Amino acid sequence: MIRAVVTDIEGTTGSIRFVHEVLFPYAKRHLADFLRQRQEDVEVVRQIAATRQLAQEPEADLARVIEILEGWIAEDRKATPLKALQGMVWAKGYRNGDFTGHVYPDAFDALARWHAQGIALYVFSSGSVQAQQLLFGHSDMGNLTPLFEGYFDTTIGPKKETASYRCIVEALRRDAAEVLFLSDVVEELDAAKAAGLHTLQLVREPGMTTGVHPVVASFEEIDLERF
Template structure:
């Protein structure tokens, strides 16, 4: 069946893992406490702080305690939805101030532009919030890449290692899973997408093998017509 859409991961796939861990996470950890203190009363922020209290079973936690929990989650690289949302808000301020520029590999930029021109619908699926995804591509070193994408998915669609998440995404895209090619650098994610019926291709930029899937070291080597 012909591929009509391409769904891509970000970390280790379109973008360097080091950008997330060495640039974005430290920026969020440094600026999040003051951001929360400043904006705690705003509706969007207050809703996420309440979600932190619920997720941590600390309904009476004050703002300072919530900040402690968030910093602990950052240290643990916890994939918590309210943390991702708040990090996204902090990063938005950083991008808008010009303090951050999204890293996207040049080979990914070139391929995404070519695929878009060729008529493939492009989507993102990352554990980072949809807002964070739009920022990394919208304020990238290569300029605003968001016009290339038709949609974004995050952990609100389910875990990236669960086949059901990919069924959910295929439904949202409106295509049979067999017409979607999923790109990632994590074998468990590729396995889950494959179980849901998607075509898969693994990015092995640092070498190694993602068993059971096509493997490439660069977007430049992906021939969509071969899937």
């Protein structure tokens, strides 16, 4: 019986286009000014240092750090310091009402229903925990953060590695067989399945790569009792 659901965001609860057409361009436009203005803030200092370390450029000045980060944005690189800094930039955009987090209506309906039924809900995304909370806290459907009991990002491990899902199950203090992972990415689902979780792929666009996992086109088709 499924007692917990861990869900991806991009392509699963919300549109990939929102990330690539709204969030990433916004971060790229505002990141440089943000870093120049906030470069002495403790958390910003920490992420700048992490960027230098990951890029193996310990002597990089701020201009070079900005260049590195903008390059990572262009590559859609899942770099933890980039995700953390993007989250800080997006926080301002959400607070200003420059955009709201995209959530599919079918995802909202199912998540709200499962929450009411006592199913524990969690998020695992390559975006930082802060970015996840911002998206769901300022979503098209309002503040959805009360629906979730926890959030996981790449600080727990890469999304395509089995060890990450074992760590999540350990953090949830549940048997893997009680947990369902939802994603649109086959490699992530493969890793979760190898860790013993149930898996389900959201295929919202035609032509998507599929694997051995059950497939649905929307949350409306998900029946937790089938697992």
